[in-house]
Amino acid sequence: MQKEKIIIILGQTATGKSNLAVKIAKKINGEIISADSRQVYVGLDIGTGKITQKEMKGIPHHLIDIVKPKNKFTVAEYKKLAEEKIKEIISRDKTPIICGGTGFYIDAITKGVIFPKVPPNSKLRKILEKKSTEQLLKILKKLDxxxxxNIDSKNKVRLIRAIEIAKALGKVPKITAVKPLYKFIKIGLYLPQDKLKKKVEKRVKKMFTDGLLNEIKKLKKASISQKRLSELGFEYNNPTYEKVVRGTLQYAKHQMQWFKRDKEIKWFDASKKIFDIIMMKL
Known part of the structure; x- marks a missing residue:
């Protein structure tokens, strides 16, 4: 029996993944499942570069705006919801297209994940929560x-959890290899460093023009604490243009470190005309 085909559009931030996913969905009668660990949150729109209704061009998008920012959302929860959506989309005789830059989410769907049964350590968490993401990353580097x-270095919650697990088990368990239920076609987008930098600078300028600071004010009015805002990413933690550009480029570097491990990904330079070539690969 032939396996159902699922297309994965992944890669660095600011490389045009969402736009490509919409174009492909239009051509092959697809629906898009987001694989972004922050676009799941309601109200985190500008800072996360969330796709707008206009940009969706009528293509159904799933797993965007599904959690209140006060609440935590785990990769295990994402995996469960994504697998349900995949089945739903296939049942409608459509092709699922998974699009995003959160490598852990993509691996959870395509490879399966061990979710370690390490209970929360409230004493350790209190100590770690006082530290910056940079300090937490240094601690994790020593432990694992x-x-x-490979970790999302701007995600404070994930850094703390990784340290918690590493302290309990000696290291964070690796992703397990499981027999895939579907045929995954992985398309990776990247940009040469100089072009990526320009794209990021342009995107960050637009964030501030579009009202990033007002978005933060709204979140604070909705009783989202400063502590929680810092957990949601550097864009929400007293942002400046320079800080967000620097943080985004650092994040893009970490994304590539994660994705380079996966030999199944077919890579394309997003600065070139690649749509027709990609369609031939599908």
Whole structure:
């Protein structure tokens, strides 16, 4: 029996993944499942570069705006919801297209994940919560250098959890290899460093023009604490243009470190005309 085909559009931030996913969905009668660990949150729109209704061009998008920002959302919860959506989309005789830059989410769907049964350590968490993401990354590097290379370095919650697990088990467990239920076609987008920098600078300028600071004010009015805002990313933690550009480029570097481990990804330079070539690969 032939496996159902699922297309994965992944890669660095600011490389045009969402736009490509919409174009492909239009061509092949697809629906899009987001694989972004922050776009799941309601109200985190500008800072996360969330796709707008206009940009969706009528293509159904799933797993965006599904959690209140006060609440935590785990990769295990994401995996469960994504697998349900995949089945739903296939049942409608459509092709699921998973699009995003959160490598852990994509691996959870395509490879399966061990979710370690390490209980929360409230005493350790209180100590770690006082530290910056940079300090937490340094701690994790000492405990588990491999995980430190691949983790979302701006996600404070994930950094704390990784340290918690590493302290309990000695290291963060690796992703397990499981027999995939579907045929995954992985398309990776990247940009040469100089072009990526320009794209990021342009995007960050637009964030501030579009009202990033007002978005933060609204979140604070909705009783989202400063502590929680810092957990949601550097864009929400007293942002400046320079700080967000620097943080985004650092994040893009970590994304590539994660994705380079996966030999199944077919890479394309997003600065070139690649749509027709990609369609031939599908």
């Amino acid at each position: 250098p491999t995980r430190a290379k």
